[in-house]
Amino acid sequence: MATTDAPITNGINYPDWEDRYYHVDQVLDNPGPRTDPDSFMAGDGVKNFLRNQCKILVIGAGGLGCEILANLALSGFKDIHVIDMDTIDISNLNRQFLFRSKDVGQPKATVAAEYIMKRVPGVKVTPYYGKIQDKDDDYYMQFNLVICGLDSVEARRWINATLVNLVDPENPESLKPLIDGGTEGFKGQARVILPTITSCYECSLDMLNKPTTFPICTIANTPRLPEHCIEWASVLEWPKVKGDMKLDTDDPEHIQWLYSVALERAQEFKIEGVTWSLTQGVVKNIIPAIASTNAIIAASCCNEAFKIATSSAAYLNNYFMLIGTESVYSHTFEHEKRNDCPVCGGESLEVSISESWTVERLIEMLVEKQDIQIKKPSLSTPTKQIYFQAPPQLEVATRPNLEKKVSELVPDGGDVTVTATTLPFSLSLRITYT
C-alpha cells in the first residue's frame, strides 16, 4: 500500500460555483453581537484567508476524523492534511461514513482523503498513512491549526507536548491552536488548547477515568468476575502456552483461543458470563462508539476551528463536555492551567514520600499516579543516573538502584528528572520526605 502523500487531484484554485457558500457567507459577510470587530475581516478578507491560505491538520481519520474532514471541507477549508496509522476494520462501518465494506483493510487516511475530494470538489486533502511521531517540527510548523480525533491518550500527550514545545515567543506564527475531541458512548468532550496560553492536555490528565485494572493475585487465585477469567487467559495463560508468539487482538483465532481458555476457567470456578464479545471487549479495551456522538463532538471541534480561522465569532474557552444518556446535559467551562504541569507549567511537581521508599516503589507510584501516568519512567538527578529503562547496558548498570532507598540517592528537597521514551518531555519532581 502506498504510504506517500497522494497526488494533488484538485487545485486550490478550483472555481467555486455561484452561491456555493451561500450559507457560510452569511456569517462571514456580517459580524454578530459576539464577534470581535478588531479581528474579524468581514467579506473577502476572511474568505480569502479561509479558502486560499489556511492550512489545517487533522489527526485521526476514524470515528471523529471522518466527520471532521467532511465538516471542514464543507465549511470552506481547502488545504487539509490528515494523518492516520490504521487500516479499515468492519467494526468501523457503523460510524466511519467515508468507508464501505470494499475498503476493509485499506489505510483510513488515504480512503478518507479520496472520498472527500470526490464529494467536495476543489478541496485538497493530503493523507499520510503512518504515525504522528514520524513527522518533525518543520512539518507541524506549516499548519495554522491542528484538530485531533484520537482514541489514544499517548498520541494526544505526544502532539500536545510537541505543539507546546513548538511555541517560540518571538514568532506568533509558531503558536498552533490545538482542538481536541473525544467520545465514549453517549458522552464526549471538545476543547480548545492554545499552547502555553491555556490549559493543555497534560494539565487535565487527572480528569481521565482510571483504566480498569485487576490485581494479578485476584486473577491468579481468587477470580470472581468473568473479566478475571479473561485476564487470566490473556495475561497468564497466553505467554505460558504460546511462548514468544505475540497476542494479536485483531486476530479472531487468537480471541477464540482466549475465549475458550477463559470459559473453561470460568466453568471450573462456577463463574458465569464469559462470552466472545466480552472477551474481545476486555482484551481490546473496547470503548463503545456511535455515529451520533461522534457527529456532535466532531462538529464542535470543526466549529471552533472555523471560528478561530475566521474570527467570525468568539471561540470556546476552553472545554465543552456533553452527556447524552439522561436528557442532554452539557457543561462549558474554563479548565485551569496547572503551574506544575510538566509540559506547559514550568514549576516542579512536589512529591512527598516516606524516607523508607525504594526507587522501585517510587516508580510504581509514578506509573499509577493519575496526574502523571508515565509508563516505564527513567529517573535521574542533576548529577547522577538513578534508573534507566534503556538502553540495555544502562538498565543493567542502574538496576541495583531499584532496591535502594530514594533518600540515599536524593536529598530532601532535591530534584528528580523523569523521562519516558513515549513522551517528548521530561517531568521535574521535587522530592520531600515525610
Added chain:
Amino acid sequence: MVSNGSQDIKAEMATSEVQPDNKTRRYDRQLRLWAATGQSALESARVLVIGASATATSILKNLVLPGIGHITLLDHCVVSPADAGNNFFFEGSSIGRNRAEEAVYRLAELNDSVQARADTRDVADVLASDQSYFFGFSLIITHNIAPVLLKRLADLLWSNPSSPPLIPVRSAGFLAEFFVQFHTHEIIESHTEDSTSLRIDKPFPALLQAARELKFDAMDTTDHGHIPYVYILVRALDDWKTAHDGLPPQTYAEKQEFKSLLNAQKRTLDEENFDEAVAQSYRAWTPTITPPHLVELFADTTIPSTPFGHLLAALQSFSRRPPHVLPLSVTLPDMKSDTESYVRLQNLYRTQAAEEREQFRALLRVPVQNELVDLFVKNAHGVQLLKGACYGALDATPEKLTAHLGSLTRETATHLAFFALDAWRSSPPRQSGGPTDSELREHIVSLVPSVELDEKEISDAVGEIIRAPTADLPNVAAFLGGIVAQEAIKMITRQYIPVNGYCVIDLVDTWTGVLPS
C-alpha cells in the same frame, strides 16, 4: 444457569464457538450500548424526515449508519447551487434535480440493510390530502419547515395519543433548537447510573442467616481477609441494632462509631475487605426505599393500560408490602473475596431475586410476556414514564416562559428569538431581505409583554439570528445531525432518557440547555 458437568461445557463450547457474524461485527461498538433489544427496535423503526436540508441529511446519516429499518425523506424542491455547497449528500451534478431523490441515493450507500425512500411531494399537499400517511411512521423529524405547516403537522399528531413522536428542528446561523413531542414515553432500560441497593439495611432472611453463621473468630488469616464486605456490614449492623433499640447509626457520631467498630475487627492493618466495608458503610444507614420518581409515578392516576402500565401497577403493589422495597436486582459488585464465598453470596442474591420476581409476577393483574417481566424487574429502580407536551404549548403559557426567563435566561432568550423568527416568517411579506432587530423584538414583546428582558441575552440571540436567518451552517448541521439522531435513537429504542421539552443550542459560546415545556 450454572453448568457443572464436562458435558455441559462441551455443549456450550459447541454452540458458542462460532465467531460473531458480519452484522454483529459491524454493529459491535453500538451493541455494547443498546444490545440486541435496542438494535432490533431500531431495525423495525420507520422514520420520516421532512425537508432535505444539510441538517436533515446529517440526522438521517446518523440513523442510517446504526441500521435504522426504514427512512423516507420528503421534499418537493430541487437542489440549488447553495444546497450543493453545504450538503455532503449532494454533488455538483445534483443541481436542478429533486432534493429528496438526490440525498436518498447517497444516504442509502452508507448501509445496504436500510430501506431508503424519497418522496417528492410537497408536505403541504400531503397534509391537505393524505393525513393518514404520517401515521405509517414510528418517528417524524422536520427541519426549518414553514411554521404554519409545522403547526398543522404537530396538531394533527397531537390529536391522536397513539401517533408517532415528532421532533421539529430549527436553526439559523450559530443557533438552533429542537423539541421532542410525545404524549407519554415508557422506558424500562434507562441505563441509570444510580447503583441498586444491596439491602444491607433490610437483609433478606437467607442473607442475614448466612452473615450470622460465619465464624469470624475461627477463621485463619487468609479466610478472614477474604470475607465479602456484604457479610461484614450485615453482621455489624445487626449487632448495632441489637444494642440500639433496632435503629441503625443515625447521627454523625454514631456513624463514626460504627466505622470504628468495623475497623476494630481488622486483624491486620491491610485487610482490604474491612476497608471496603468502611467505605461502603453508608449502605448500612441509607434506607432502601422506592425511588422518589417512582413514588410520584404511582401517585399518578393515569397509568396507561399497556404492558408497561400493568408492570408498573404490579411494582406499586410490590413496594406497598413489607419490607417496602422494589424487587431485588441481581448485579453484585466485585469485592475482595475468595471465589467460593463470592459465588455463594452471588447465588444467595440470585435465589432471592428469582423468588421476588415470582412474587412480582403473581401481582400482575394482566399477564405480561415473561421476557418483558424479567427485563422490567431487572431494571425496576430506573423505569420511567415521561409525560410530554404539544409543540408550541410553552409559547401559549407566557407565565411559564416568564419563570424560565428568570432561571434559564439564555436558553429562554434563544428560544424567544426563534419564536420571533417564526412569527416574522408567518406574518405578511416585507419588502425585501431578512428580519430586523426591532421586528423580532416586537414579536418577543408581544408574547411576554410584562417582563423585563435580559438585554444582553436577548440581543445576543436576536443579533445572531438576524445575522444569518437562513444559514444552515455545515458545522451546526453536523452538530444537530448528531444530537437529534441521538434523541431519535433514545425514543425508538426506549432506552436512555430523551429530552422532554426544548433543547436549545448556541455554538458561539458553545453551550446546550434544556427548557422544560
